[in-house]
Amino acid sequence: MSKVTISEVAKAAGVSTMTVSRVVNQKGATGQQTEEKVLKAIASLGYRPSKIARSLTTNKTNTIGLVIPDINNPFFPEIVAGAEEAAWKAGYSLVLYNSNENQERELEAVELLEDMRVDGIILACSRLPDNELLEKIESHSAVVLINRFLTAPKVATVSVDYTYGAMLAVNHLLTSGHEHIGFVGGTEESHSTQAHRTGFITALETRNLDADPRYMVYSQPNESAIQEAVMRLLERQPEITALTCYNDMAAIGALQAALELGRRVPEDLAIIGNDNIRMASLINPSLTTIGISKHDIGSNALELLLASMSGELTDKHLLFKPKLIVRQSAP
Amino acid sequence: MSKVTISEVAKAAGVSTMTVSRVVNQKGATGQQTEEKVLKAIASLGYRPSKIARSLTTNKTNTIGLVIPDINNPFFPEIVAGAEEAAWKAGYSLVLYNSNENQERELEAVELLEDMRVDGIILACSRLPDNELLEKIESHSAVVLINRFLTAPKVATVSVDYTYGAMLAVNHLLTSGHEHIGFVGGTEESHSTQAHRTGFITALETRNLDADPRYMVYSQPNESAIQEAVMRLLERQPEITALTCYNDMAAIGALQAALELGRRVPEDLAIIGNDNIRMASLINPSLTTIGISKHDIGSNALELLLASMSGELTDKHLLFKPKLIVRQSAP
DNA sequence: AACACAATTGTTATCGGTAACAAATTTGCA
DNA sequence: TGCAAATTTGTTACCGATAACAATTGTGTT
Numbered sequence: 001m002s003k004v005t006i007s008e009v010a011k012a013a014g015v016s017t018m019t020v021s022r023v024v025n026q027k028g029a030t031g032q033q034t035e036e037k038v039l040k041a042i043a044s045l046g047y048r049p050s051k052i053a054r055s056l057t058t059n060k061t062n063t064i065g066l067v068i069p070d071i072n073n074p075f076f077p078e079i080v081a082g083a084e085e086a087a088w089k090a091g092y093s094l095v096l097y098n099s100n101e102n103q104e105r106e107l108e109a110v111e112l113l114e115d116m117r118v119d120g121i122i123l124a125c126s127r128l129p130d131n132e133l134l135e136k137i138e139s140h141s142a143v144v145l146i147n148r149f150l151t152a153p154k155v156a157t158v159s160v161d162y163t164y165g166a167m168l169a170v171n172h173l174l175t176s177g178h179e180h181i182g183f184v185g186g187t188e189e190s191h192s193t194q195a196h197r198t199g200f201i202t203a204l205e206t207r208n209l210d211a212d213p214r215y216m217v218y219s220q221p222n223e224s225a226i227q228e229a230v231m232r233l234l235e236r237q238p239e240i241t242a243l244t245c246y247n248d249m250a251a252i253g254a255l256q257a258a259l260e261l262g263r264r265v266p267e268d269l270a271i272i273g274n275d276n277i278r279m280a281s282l283i284n285p286s287l288t289t290i291g292i293s294k295h296d297i298g299s300n301a302l303e304l305l306l307a308s309m310s311g312e313l314t315d316k317h318l319l320f321k322p323k324l325i326v327r328q329s330a331p
Numbered sequence: 332m333s334k335v336t337i338s339e340v341a342k343a344a345g346v347s348t349m350t351v352s353r354v355v356n357q358k359g360a361t362g363q364q365t366e367e368k369v370l371k372a373i374a375s376l377g378y379r380p381s382k383i384a385r386s387l388t389t390n391k392t393n394t395i396g397l398v399i400p401d402i403n404n405p406f407f408p409e410i411v412a413g414a415e416e417a418a419w420k421a422g423y424s425l426v427l428y429n430s431n432e433n434q435e436r437e438l439e440a441v442e443l444l445e446d447m448r449v450d451g452i453i454l455a456c457s458r459l460p461d462n463e464l465l466e467k468i469e470s471h472s473a474v475v476l477i478n479r480f481l482t483a484p485k486v487a488t489v490s491v492d493y494t495y496g497a498m499l500a501v502n503h504l505l506t507s508g509h510e511h512i513g514f515v516g517g518t519e520e521s522h523s524t525q526a527h528r529t530g531f532i533t534a535l536e537t538r539n540l541d542a543d544p545r546y547m548v549y550s551q552p553n554e555s556a557i558q559e560a561v562m563r564l565l566e567r568q569p570e571i572t573a574l575t576c577y578n579d580m581a582a583i584g585a586l587q588a589a590l591e592l593g594r595r596v597p598e599d600l601a602i603i604g605n606d607n608i609r610m611a612s613l614i615n616p617s618l619t620t621i622g623i624s625k626h627d628i629g630s631n632a633l634e635l636l637l638a639s640m641s642g643e644l645t646d647k648h649l650l651f652k653p654k655l656i657v658r659q660s661a662p
Numbered sequence: 663a664a665c666a667c668a669a670t671t672g673t674t675a676t677c678g679g680t681a682a683c684a685a686a687t688t689t690g691c692a
Numbered sequence: 693t694g695c696a697a698a699t700t701t702g703t704t705a706c707c708g709a710t711a712a713c714a715a716t717t718g719t720g721t722t
Contacts, residue, residue: 005678016702021680031688031700046470051446052386053678056707061383063426063447071412072609077402084402084429088436093443095394096427098415105419112424115382116394139377252613278403282583284615336708347672352710360669384708387677 004047013041024049055117064305065113065121067097067106073221074277075247075294076124079146082298083122090306092119101221103127110136120305122146125192142308144301148191149317156308158301158318162192162246162274165290165322166199167206169244169272172288172324174207176331178242178270182233183216184226184254185246193218196246196274215240219250226253227260234261234269241269242330248273248280251287255329270330274322285328292322335378344372355380386448395636396444396452398428398437404552405608406578406625407455410477413629414453421637423450432552434458441467451636453477456523473639475632479522480648487639489632489649493523493577493605496621496653497530498537500575500603503619503655505538507662509573509601513564514547515557515585516577524549527577527605546571550581557584558591565592565600572600573661579604579611582618586660601661605653616659623653 006024010017015034022028023038030038041047055061064087068076080096087094095118097109106128113121120142126133134152137143145157173181183200185193201211214237219229230253234240245251251273255265263269265285273280276291300318307313337355341348346365353359354369361369372378386392395418399407411427418425426449428440437459444452451473457464465483468474476488504512514531516524532542545568550560561584565571576582582604586596594600596616604611607622631649638644 007678017679018681018703019701022701025680027680029699029701034700048442048446048470050387050448050678052383052392052448053707054680055383056381056387056678056709057680059707071408071415074405074408074609077405077408080427081402081429084427085431088428093447094427096411096415096425097419098412100416111379115379116424117381117383139379278405279610279613282610282614338708348709349673349711350671353671356710358710360671362670365671381708384677385710387679387708388710390677 004045006047006049009038009041009045009047012045013037059117061117061119062092063095063116063118064092064302065095065097065109065116065118066124067099067109067113067121067126068124069099069101069106069127070221071096071098073249074279075275078294079124079298079301082295082300083302084298085295086299086302086306090302092302092306101127107132107136110140114139120144120309122301122305123148125190127189142305144305144308146297146301151315153315154308156304156313156316156318158297158304158320160192160292160297160320160322162195162322163199163202165274165292166196166244166246167203168322168324169274169290170200170203172326173242173244173270173272173330174203174209176242176270180237180239180241181215182237182240182243183211183246184230184233184243184250185216185218186221186250188218190221190246193246196244200244219253221247221249223249223253223256226250227257230254230257231260234258234263242271243269244272244274246274248275248277248287248289250274251289251329252279252283255283255285255287265329266331272330276325280325281327288327288330289325290322291325292320296320335376337378337380340369340372340376340378343376344368390448392448392450393423394426394447394449395423395633396426396428396440396447396449397455398430398440398444398452398457399455400430400432400437400458401552402427402429404580405610406606409625410455410629410632413626413631414633415629416626417630417633417637421633423633423637432458438463438467441471445470451475451640453632453636454479456521458520473636475636475639477628477632482646484646485639487635487644487647487649489628489635489651491523491623491628491651491653493526493653494530494533496605496623497527497575497577498534499653499655500605500621501531501534503657504573504575504601504603504661505534505540507573507601511568511570511572512546513568513571513574514542514577515561515564515574515581516547516549517552517581519549521552521577524577527575531575550584552578552580554580554584554587557581558588561585561588562591565589565594573602574600575603575605577605579606579608579618579620581605582620582660583610583614586614586616586618596660597662603661607656611656612658619658619661620656621653622656623651627651 006017010020099106122144124146143155204211217229217233219226273287273289276289280287337348341351430437453475455477474486535542548560548564550556604618604620607620611618611620
């Protein structure tokens with residue numbers, strides 16, 4: 001345990017603590033030989049300034065909170081990596097909470113981050129209702145939401161244009177000649193599901209086709225639930241020849257459902273995913289999907305947060321345009 | 332920004348700050364009606380005690396540092412999840428660094444964690460040489476290493492018995508009748524590679540077979556490098572009919588190499604991975620692999636750390652026994 | 663009612679730094 | 693050489709909480 005304090009260094013160097021502080025922070029003028037004395041004392045004692053103590057006076061922790069719903073969902077590690085990378089470059093540390101898709105835990109995490117006096121927080125895919133979210137957020141000076149739109153002062157957002165992505169997917173399928181296209185979503189409240197569905201409907205309506213509610217299915221975001229939901233959908237509406245899924249894990253669940261029902265992919269059933277997680281190119285058949293740069297989302301979120309912290313902007317909303325990646329599952 | 336301090340609460344409740352502190356921490360006796368007054372004041376002001384200030388006096392941050400080499404490597408998110416879960420339950424927060432397999436960055440991360448006065452650190456798969464690692468570690472009061480053995484006071488470790496796992500793999504292949512088995516490792520310095528190779532060699536020698544160095548190949552831990560290394564290996568030693576890989580990503584690289592060379596898996600080439608990442612069961616052919624419970628590694632590491640912090644043990648070494656999971660790639 | 667003792671509350675110093683101002687030293691120039 | 697201005701250093705107070713001890717209030721007993 002490092003126990004060397006600034007006053008010990010000051011004593012060893014024969015100067016005041018302020019002088020040591022000035023040398024450490026390279027702030028305020030410092031004389032040549034004094035500086036050397038101090039640096040020598042620091043080195044010989046192995047002094048490392050306490051960020052805790054510093055934070056108390058400066059009212060700044062150089063720390064950022066990141067709350068994600070499920071780190072095991074391959075969508076998120078890349079976002080975390082992007083954010084961590086940007087944070088590192090800017091001299092910030094990341095405090096990570098994995099809410100496990102649990103609202104209460106998400107709330108508590110945001111509160112804890114407040115207790116820790118983090119300089120800002122990034123909330124990914126919050127499942128909290130608007131009012132609760134707003135209430136918890138207002139005690140923070142800088143907030144960035146990922147994939148969740150919210151108009152509020154101090155709140156910036158970084159989102160993927162899922163609506164646009166879904167339209168790309170549906171148009172691709174329509175162009176390939178599919179006439180009965182199903183939609184596989186997550187929970188109905190989830191914003192990405194809603195955005196995706198909007199694109200699904202819009203793309204169909206643009207071509208004067210009806211989006212039949214019976215062709216849409218929702219599910220809890222885990223593979224077996226998805227697989228089951230898709231199986232029910234396909235048994236109920238066997239005329240479906242193509243599926244757009246709100247993310248790649250759902251698409252993989254759909255693949256398994258197709259396998260289970262003896263439907264060949266893509267011959268009998270075309271499947272398009274969303275997110276282009278690494279797995280998408282490695283499974284068989286490889287997954288046609290909508291690609292988004294998750295790393296960029298993370299790094300942009302963090303940079304937006306830094307800007308927001310420094311008061312350069314109060315709110316700003318980034319929207320990433322995804323693009324279609326054609327592979328085997330929907331050629 | 333929460334700015335309510337304890338003295339404001341004290342003023343509002345008409346008591347001293349110590350009384351407020353006692354109510355907040357439920358420590359020391361407190362009178363009924365005073366407690367109510369204080370709680371009311373806390374609620375109405377929205378007071379949240381500063382962990383920063385508290386940490387300064389108590390010399391405890393309720394914070395744990397976690398350094399991992401690559402969060403995009405699917406081996407790690409589960410470990411992080413396990414550690415985060417256990418930390419959450421114990422009331423600790425996690426500070427995460429992603430070193431990107433970079434030694435310098437890893438060093439810096441450990442130093443920063445010291446500056447933050449975290450209560451303990453978990454270092455996953457450190458690539459630092461022993462002496463540097465020891466030097467940096469000694470300023471921390473509690474350390475747990477994952478997949479890295481090191482005998483030192485205050486240092487506990489949680490490791491997977493890769494050697495045993497590799498033996499399982501080789502024995503499975505030998506039992507299936509393979510006579511020329513190749514080994515695919517990561518960088519030669521990596522401990523998991525070394526442990527894996529030891530198992531590979533031991534399993535062969537147990538059956539009085541020689542482990543031919545020409546059958547072993549090493550590579551940087553990224554898919555394309557692995558793929559290329561495997562292709563060179565297979566072209567050089569075409570008699571090889573089976574490969575054991577030091578992890579699943581390497582096995583997937585090997586699969587791609589086989590595809591590239593027109594070798595069918597498992598008919599022409601059997602492949603066994605290691606780690607049982609989620610992808611392993613989803614790719615085609617599904618991957619025979621060595622299964623380890625990564626979530627448990629993370630949670631055990633954290634619990635060990637907590638025990639170490641509370642002085643219950645100074646060093647302890649956990650070794651997880653993996654087990655063979657037979658799938659299509661090596662039936 | 664008086665006293666001893668327990669329960670509750672308050673005071674002061676401190677954790678390890680930095681802000682803000684004051685003091686001391688150096689420098690430049692008439 | 694002297695003196696104002698610039699540079700370097702030191703002092704004091706404070707950030708927001710808690711530890712340790714002191715003071716007060718309440719309780720039961722005879």
